Amino acid sequence: MNGSFRQSMAWLHTWSGLLVGWVLFAMFLTGTASYFRPEITRWMEPETGAPASASQAAVGAVAFLQRKAPNAASWTITLPDERQSVARVSWRPEPKAGEPERRGRGGRGRGMDATLDAATGQPVTPRETRGGEFFYRFHFQMHYVPVLYGRWIAGACAMFMLVAIVSGVITHKRIFKDFFTFRPKKAPQRSWLDAHNMTAVLALPFHAMITYTGLVTLMSMYMPWPAMANYQDNQTYFAAAFPRSEEVQRTGTPAALVPLPQVLEQASRTWSGGRPWIVTVNKPGDAAATIEVSRHSGDKLSYRNGSLTFSGVTGELISRTPEMGPAGKTGSVMYGLHLGRFAEPLLRWMYFLCSLAGCAMVATGLVLWTVKRRRQLPDPQRPHFGFRLVEKLNIGTIAGVPAGMAAMLWANRLLPVEMASRSQWEVHAMFIGWGCMIAYACVRPAKQAWVETLSAAALLVGLLPLVNAATTQRNLVSAVQQGDWAMAAFDLTLFALGGLIGFCAWKAARHAPQAPAKRSRLVGEPA
Amino acid sequence: MARKVTKTAKPATSAVVRRLDVAARAALASVGGYAGASLAAALLARILPGPVAEATTAAMLLSFAAYAALAIWSFADPRLLRLVLGFGLGGAALAGALWLSLQVEPRL
Numbered sequence: 166m167n168g169s170f171r172q173s174m175a176w177l178h179t180w181s182g183l184l185v186g187w188v189l190f191a192m193f194l195t196g197t198a199s200y201f202r203p204e205i206t207r208w209m210e211p212e213t214g215a216p217a218s219a220s221q222a223a224v225g226a227v228a229f230l231q232r233k234a235p236n237a238a239s240w241t242i243t244l245p246d247e248r249q250s251v252a253r254v255s256w257r258p259e260p261k262a263g264e265p266e267r268r269g270r271g272g273r274g275r276g277m278d279a280t281l282d283a284a285t286g287q288p289v290t291p292r293e294t295r296g297g298e299f300f301y302r303f304h305f306q307m308h309y310v311p312v313l314y315g316r317w318i319a320g321a322c323a324m325f326m327l328v329a330i331v332s333g334v335i336t337h338k339r340i341f342k343d344f345f346t347f348r349p350k351k352a353p354q355r356s357w358l359d360a361h362n363m364t365a366v367l368a369l370p371f372h373a374m375i376t377y378t379g380l381v382t383l384m385s386m387y388m389p390w391p392a393m394a395n396y397q398d399n400q401t402y403f404a405a406a407f408p409r410s411e412e413v414q415r416t417g418t419p420a421a422l423v424p425l426p427q428v429l430e431q432a433s434r435t436w437s438g439g440r441p442w443i444v445t446v447n448k449p450g451d452a453a454a455t456i457e458v459s460r461h462s463g464d465k466l467s468y469r470n471g472s473l474t475f476s477g478v479t480g481e482l483i484s485r486t487p488e489m490g491p492a493g494k495t496g497s498v499m500y501g502l503h504l505g506r507f508a509e510p511l512l513r514w515m516y517f518l519c520s521l522a523g524c525a526m527v528a529t530g531l532v533l534w535t536v537k538r539r540r541q542l543p544d545p546q547r548p549h550f551g552f553r554l555v556e557k558l559n560i561g562t563i564a565g566v567p568a569g570m571a572a573m574l575w576a577n578r579l580l581p582v583e584m585a586s587r588s589q590w591e592v593h594a595m596f597i598g599w600g601c602m603i604a605y606a607c608v609r610p611a612k613q614a615w616v617e618t619l620s621a622a623a624l625l626v627g628l629l630p631l632v633n634a635a636t637t638q639r640n641l642v643s644a645v646q647q648g649d650w651a652m653a654a655f656d657l658t659l660f661a662l663g664g665l666i667g668f669c670a671w672k673a674a675r676h677a678p679q680a681p682a683k684r685s686r687l688v689g690e691p692a
Numbered sequence: 693m694a695r696k697v698t699k700t701a702k703p704a705t706s707a708v709v710r711r712l713d714v715a716a717r718a719a720l721a722s723v724g725g726y727a728g729a730s731l732a733a734a735l736l737a738r739i740l741p742g743p744v745a746e747a748t749t750a751a752m753l754l755s756f757a758a759y760a761a762l763a764i765w766s767f768a769d770p771r772l773l774r775l776v777l778g779f780g781l782g783g784a785a786l787a788g789a790l791w792l793s794l795q796v797e798p799r800l
Contacts, residue, residue, distance in 0.1 A: 170768055177767040327760045335764075388730065391737030395744050396744075491746065
């Protein structure tokens with residue numbers, strides 16, 4: 166690093182971006198999709214109906230749980246909002262004598278959970294799928310590696326990204342200035358044409374925000390030392406930072422549970438119109454029963470909006486979580502900004518588009534690496550190993566991740582419903598699709614590989630609405646007829662994304678190797 | 693790009709020296725940066741005024757900015773020796789201050 170400050174930063178930007186670029190691209194794209202996590206889940210569970218009111222769902226959920234688990238230690242009901250058509254319930258049995266009571270989200274994943282139709286409260290058994298949850302989980306904890314390792318990998322990649330953003334801003338300082346200076350005759354056209362700068366600078370506040378807040382979502386894991394300096398362990402810190410309602414003991418005196426809608430209404434009034442979200446009923450059917458209602462994470466910028474605890478018998482408000490201090494609120498708002506749950510449809514689409522710009526930024530950055538170096542190669546026909554590796558991984562990942570994600574949705578529709586470990590095979594389909602693209606890129610010349618893999622990805626994505634129509638009751642026309650705009654928009658978005666990838670494939674195909682330098686940068690064919 | 697310019701500026705720098713330089717900086721940035729940010733954050737959590745949980749959260753929130761700054765500095769400073777000394781002495785000072793702060797119970 167003996168060059169100037171800017172040169173060092175350019176070097177750092179290049180290498181910090183390249184080293185983790187492929188993982189970052191996958192994280193960014195699956196994270197982008199996660200802004201529509203409930204919609205993806207609805208799409209992947211075609212057996213479920215349309216969204217209904219939360220209080221209707223609550224009545225059904227309580228009736229179901231009273232039948233199914235009357236003597237449970239607690240019930241947890243995740244109420245649907247206007248984006249979900251099912252309520253998810255789980256329950257936790259009373260601990261055996263001498264066993265410590267474990268708190269948390271109940272018995273989910275251990276046969277003590279159910280999915281209920283929001284309108285009827287009847288259990289529905291959608292096909293076994295991880296739904297939109299998979300993209301969401303993958304984007305911060307990877308797959309095929311233990312969750313903890315995956316989170317460390319994601320954290321390291323996010324840190325690289327943060328360094329790449331800071332060094333990139335330093336490197337591109339002049340372009341940044343140009344951006345706010347209108348000089349129609351002097352402004353270098355090149356900077357406007359440079360896709361990397363466009364996608365990076367236009368949405369720079371988003372990229373910086375999303376990277377930093379991403380680290381914040383798992384900060385007590387990545388940076389436990391402040392907690393270690395003040396507390397015995399992370400758990401004690403959590404208990405102090407995010408206090409929960411008091412534990413209650415069963416008295417043995419039976420008492421009828423207060424009707425849930427009444428409690429939810431009171432909660433909503435207390436929050437001046439806020440939405441109840443997760444309802445935990447402790448010791449249902451007992452005189453000591455309590456009902457903890459936490460506020461919807463999308464009600465405010467903050468992700469943690471506190472909870473209210475009511476008596477399960479009288480419905481009286483017993484306690485509420487204390488207000489957080491400035492630091493706690495800042496952290497919760499950063500968390501909320503990352504998840505974007507507060508975003509109403511228009512803003513959510515802005516999130517989606519900015520996030521897509523982030524994917525494009527990573528992708529164009531990766532391509533630029535090869536474009537810049539191709540001209541310096543001693544023999545452009547026979548590039549060295551490192552160059553070929555980057556080029557193949559670029560093709561196989563930029564086309565392969567969207568293709569793989571689409572393959573997962575194909576698998577969701579085409580795998581037999583009764584198939585064993587079906588949801589796992591859906592996930593395998595994504596990695597098989599992605600892997601095939603990398604393998605294909607390895608055996609084809611670069612230009613053909615770009616055109617063919619991008620075309621395949623475009624078809625896989627763009628044909629999904631037709632697969633949907635052919636394999637389920639749902640299709641674009643029926644969605645419009647029923648006013649189910651989320652599912653209609655889902656199909657239209659798939660068409661649009663398929664078209665976008667198809668456009669990239671078309672540009673790659675039209676690219677002429679002898680074109681002037683600026684054109685040849687796009688695909689990076691040897692001149 | 694930067695690599696080329698650097699070479700013309702200092703033609704005597706051999707490839708091996710350059711690689712060692714880069715490796716040392718990468719190690720300082722990743723390991724040193726994390727250690728430095730951890731020490732600073734832990735110290736901050738001990739000495740920030742206000743409720744303990746608040747100080748802890750604030751220190752965690754700031755730690756990633758510190759890490760990024762240290763990583764940038766690892767590649768920005770032209771003199772490797774200054775970096776090594778900076779990380780070493782700075783880390784020792786932070787560690788000393790943290791140790792002292794941990795002797796004060798419950799907290800400053």
